[in-house]
Amino acid sequence: MSTKRLQALTATLTAANRAYYNDNNPTMTDREYDALYDELVQLELKTGIQLAGSPTRQVGYEVVSALEKAAHTTPMLSLDKTKEPSKLSAFLREAENASDGLLSWKLDGLTIILKYENGQLQQALTRGNGTVGEDVTHNAKVFANVPLTVPYKGKFDLRGEAVITFADFEKINAALDGEDAYKNPRNLCSGAVRQLNSEIAARRRVLFYAFGLLDFEMVAKKSEQLEWLKSLGFDIVEYMHVTAETVEQAVESFKNQVTAAPWATDGLVLTFDDISYSKSLGTTSKFPHDSIAFKWADELAETTLKTIEWNTSRTGLINPVAIFEPVDIEGTQVSRASVHNVSILRSLELCPGDKMTVYKANMIIPQVAENLSRTGTRTVDIPAHCLVCGGESEIIGDPQELYCTNPTCSAQQVRALSHFVSRDGMNIAGLSEQTLEKFVANGLIENYADLFNLSHHEATIIEMEGLGQKSYDKLIASIEKAKDISLPNFIHALGILHVGLANAKLLCNYFAHDGVYIAKICKSGESTETLLDIDGFGSAIAHSLHAYFSQEKNEALYTRTLALLRIKVPQMSENQHLKGLTFVITGDLAQFDNRKALQAFIEARGGRVSGSVSAKTSFLINNDITSTTGKNKKAAQLGVPIINEEEFIKREENAQWNTEH
Numbered sequence: 001m002s003t004k005r006l007q008a009l010t011a012t013l014t015a016a017n018r019a020y021y022n023d024n025n026p027t028m029t030d031r032e033y034d035a036l037y038d039e040l041v042q043l044e045l046k047t048g049i050q051l052a053g054s055p056t057r058q059v060g061y062e063v064v065s066a067l068e069k070a071a072h073t074t075p076m077l078s079l080d081k082t083k084e085p086s087k088l089s090a091f092l093r094e095a096e097n098a099s100d101g102l103l104s105w106k107l108d109g110l111t112i113i114l115k116y117e118n119g120q121l122q123q124a125l126t127r128g129n130g131t132v133g134e135d136v137t138h139n140a141k142v143f144a145n146v147p148l149t150v151p152y153k154g155k156f157d158l159r160g161e162a163v164i165t166f167a168d169f170e171k172i173n174a175a176l177d178g179e180d181a182y183k184n185p186r187n188l189c190s191g192a193v194r195q196l197n198s199e200i201a202a203r204r205r206v207l208f209y210a211f212g213l214l215d216f217e218m219v220a221k222k223s224e225q226l227e228w229l230k231s232l233g234f235d236i237v238e239y240m241h242v243t244a245e246t247v248e249q250a251v252e253s254f255k256n257q258v259t260a261a262p263w264a265t266d267g268l269v270l271t272f273d274d275i276s277y278s279k280s281l282g283t284t285s286k287f288p289h290d291s292i293a294f295k296w297a298d299e300l301a302e303t304t305l306k307t308i309e310w311n312t313s314r315t316g317l318i319n320p321v322a323i324f325e326p327v328d329i330e331g332t333q334v335s336r337a338s339v340h341n342v343s344i345l346r347s348l349e350l351c352p353g354d355k356m357t358v359y360k361a362n363m364i365i366p367q368v369a370e371n372l373s374r375t376g377t378r379t380v381d382i383p384a385h386c387l388v389c390g391g392e393s394e395i396i397g398d399p400q401e402l403y404c405t406n407p408t409c410s411a412q413q414v415r416a417l418s419h420f421v422s423r424d425g426m427n428i429a430g431l432s433e434q435t436l437e438k439f440v441a442n443g444l445i446e447n448y449a450d451l452f453n454l455s456h457h458e459a460t461i462i463e464m465e466g467l468g469q470k471s472y473d474k475l476i477a478s479i480e481k482a483k484d485i486s487l488p489n490f491i492h493a494l495g496i497l498h499v500g501l502a503n504a505k506l507l508c509n510y511f512a513h514d515g516v517y518i519a520k521i522c523k524s525g526e527s528t529e530t531l532l533d534i535d536g537f538g539s540a541i542a543h544s545l546h547a548y549f550s551q552e553k554n555e556a557l558y559t560r561t562l563a564l565l566r567i568k569v570p571q572m573s574e575n576q577h578l579k580g581l582t583f584v585i586t587g588d589l590a591q592f593d594n595r596k597a598l599q600a601f602i603e604a605r606g607g608r609v610s611g612s613v614s615a616k617t618s619f620l621i622n623n624d625i626t627s628t629t630g631k632n633k634k635a636a637q638l639g640v641p642i643i644n645e646e647e648f649i650k651r652e653e654n655a656q657w658n659t660e661h
Contacts, residue, residue, distance in 0.1 A: 006047065009040040013055040027343055027399040029367045030266070031298060031359065068135040069128070072113065073157065074214045076127040077283060079269065079293040085248040088270050091292050092244040095272065102222055102273050103250050104239035106293055107209060108264035109163035110190045114140060114208075117155045121148050126193070139193050142202035147233040158229060160210040161237075163263045164189040166364075168205045184365060185264050210234045211269070221273050241273070251294065258296070259331065264364060267295040298359040300369055301327040305354045308345070308380075309336075310402070312388045312411040316497075318402040320345045322356075322368055330360050337366035342382060343399035349378040386411070392547050394497070405547055407495035408447060408554060414440060416495050420448045424501050425493030426482045430475040438464055448493070449561045452479060484566045487513045494558065497544040502610065503536070505603060507545075510534045513569045515562050522549040535580070536608065570604060577655045578607030581618040585609060586631045588623060591645040598645075605652070618657075619643055 013036055016027050028036075041056055082088070092101050111127040124140030125133035140146055143162065169185040192204040213225045226236045242250045247270065254268055271291035272278045278290035303324045311319045319338060326335040337358055339345045350356070354373035361367045382402060386393055391406025407416045417436045421428040428451070439445045442464070444457050454461065455476055462469045488504040499507070510533075511518050521530055522545040531542035549555050583602055585595045592598040598621070599609040613620055613634040620635040623644045635642050643651070651657060 006043055009036055010054050017055060030361050031369055069132050070125055070135050071132050076130045077288050079291055080287045081293040081295055083295050083297045085251045088247045088294055089244045100273055101242050101270050102239045103242045103268055103270050104237045105265050106267040106269045107161040107163050108186050108266040109161040110193050112162045113157055113159050115157045119149050119153045136193050138198045139201040142198050143208045144205045145235050146208045150232040156216050157214040158210050159212045159214060160208050162189055162193050162206050162208050164204055164206060165262045209237050211237045220275055222275060223273050267293055269293055299329055300357045300359050301329050302357050303327045305350055305352055305356055307352050310383055310387050312386050312404050316404045316412050318393060318404055334366045337368055341399045341401045342395055346380050349374050351378055405497045419495045420493045428482045429478045447557055449557050452564050486568050487515050496548045498541045503541055506534055506536055519549055519555055519558055522546055523555060576606035578602055578605040582608045582610055582616055583619050583621055584613050584617050585621045613640060621648055
């Protein structure tokens with residue numbers, strides 16, 4: 001029984017780590033995670049068994065993004081933790097030959113390692129799995145407060161936390177009409193830092209706070225390291241010198257500052273100030289012996305659930321929110337808390353009238369702790385339709401999340417319009433989200449078809465702030481140019497659930513790019529069966545297309561706009577050697593101008609191009625065949641042949657496409 005519980009806890013916590021670190025989409029509250037983690041630690045101690053891959057051994061989670069990876073010169077370990085101030089006193093009291101400790105904020109952001117040489121920022125890495133991190137140098141260079149050059153010309157590495165302040169977090173969400181597009185500042189920061197486009201990190205004002213140097217012995221104390229970094233222009237974490245006698249009082253001092261802090265904090269860090277003593281203590285496979293994390297104890301309040309509200313965000317995500325009898329927690333009154341997603345809601349078995357406990361995560365964000373009325377037999381009613389537009393809702397993914405499938409839902413209006421005009425959609429330049437918001441607010445557009453009537457509003461547009469005659473003329477020219485469009489790009493621009501550009505191409509190729517007939521067949525009651533004949537289409541795609549076109553409003557907008565467009569039908573090659581083959585393209589190209597050019601070449605000859613390697617992939621095209629990137633590794637694991645451009649061209653010329661692997 002103990003072994004089964006070990007396996008279950010390991011699997012549950014591993015999945016939770018993946019959702020938290022890689023997907024920025026937590027599947028459980030911090031309180032739930034800590035409780036399960038502590039149970040696993042105790043069970044491992046009791047049984048003497050520690051399974052391979054146990055979260056108690058690992059730091060972070062294996063990185064899987066498209067960013068380049070790099071190994072850390074020094075392992076980035078995690079910290080042991082406690083919620084009892086008395087254990088901090090004991091931690092210092094048990095030490096021998098140590099002077100005092102440093103107590104500092106434990107910021108709730110993303111740990112980053114910066115590397116400097118010759119006075120220049122050379123590289124920035126995320127913690128990743130503690131051994132290998134993601135290279136985010138391009139983003140670190142646009143952090144709001146990171147020095148790109150420093151007066152010290154020697155080599156040094158420092159460790160710190162990237163964060164976004166509450167003020168900037170709220171400003172970004174306010175720009176999204178108050179929709180809860182981001183659950184908390186940490187998720188927003190993590191997403192910004194790990195973007196491929198550094199413009200996003202720049203816009204989101206990511207800040208960096210240094211909290212230590214790695215293997216740098218120019219000074220003897222960690223506090224001296226921090227002050228030295230401060231002299232170079234770095235912002236450092238606030239810290240206090242403490243002893244076994246003063247540490248608990250210092251904890252209270254920090255605690256009193258939490259609600260006024262500009263950024264999120266999930267506790268404090270206590271470490272020995274003396275560097276040589278710290279090194280003498282060594283480490284475990286996961287924790288250093290010279291430091292310990294202190295996490296805020298949760299102040300629980302009992303209340304009664306009144307109802308579950310469902311809020312549709314502009315991304316189509318329908319978020320469950322618990323509304324309960326007001327209670328005082330950490331000095332303020334709260335009456336609502338996000339439940340995050342359907343998986344968490346179902347696990348809590350929440351129903352109106354239930355007695356439950358709530359708390360503030362990190363003393364800031366209201367969370368549901370426990371349902372005291374749980375019976376184990378309850379079911380939670382999940383709305384079958386969006387409460388804003390009445391469109392069908394659909395539960396997607398793991399963790400389970402509820403989405404509105406109607407891209408014309410008013411809650412998604414600006415986001416849907418922004419997608420419509422994007423590069424892979426209609427590619428209309430000059431229509432940023434801010435401009436679209438102005439047009440919607442002034443009643444110039446309600447839907448994407450109205451974009452083609454903006455010439456009727458010249459006088460209004462040129463008087464708008466930030467626009468003018470020149471901007472108006474460019475915009476109208478861009479809209480006119482966009483009318484010369486391929487049908488797959490137009491259908492992709494509609495934002496139909498599950499129908500990205502690749503699936504739109506498959507759809508259009510199957511029906512010979514006849515836009516009118518596509519709408520007719522998708523609307524038809526027989527559409528699902530017909531659409532399933534398309535190679536690569538499943539029931540989810542077929543259902544989504546039928547659900548979209550069967551709504552009269554959607555079909556009318558589509559037909560009205562289609563009549564305004566000059567659809568470009570691609571010229572298909574007589575050579576269809578690649579029919580039935582699926583390719584993935586990665587890395588730099590030499591023979592083709594870019595990946596899109598190679599993709600067009602493949603599709604014109606009947607082939608498909610996918611963005612990720614799977615068992616269905618026929619060939620991975622990469623000029624660096626010996627690369628150790630994720631796609632090459634995945635292809636090797638699955639036995640997918642890796643070929644370079646030269647071999648691809650040779651095979652195509654000779655029609656040699658044996659796919660056995």
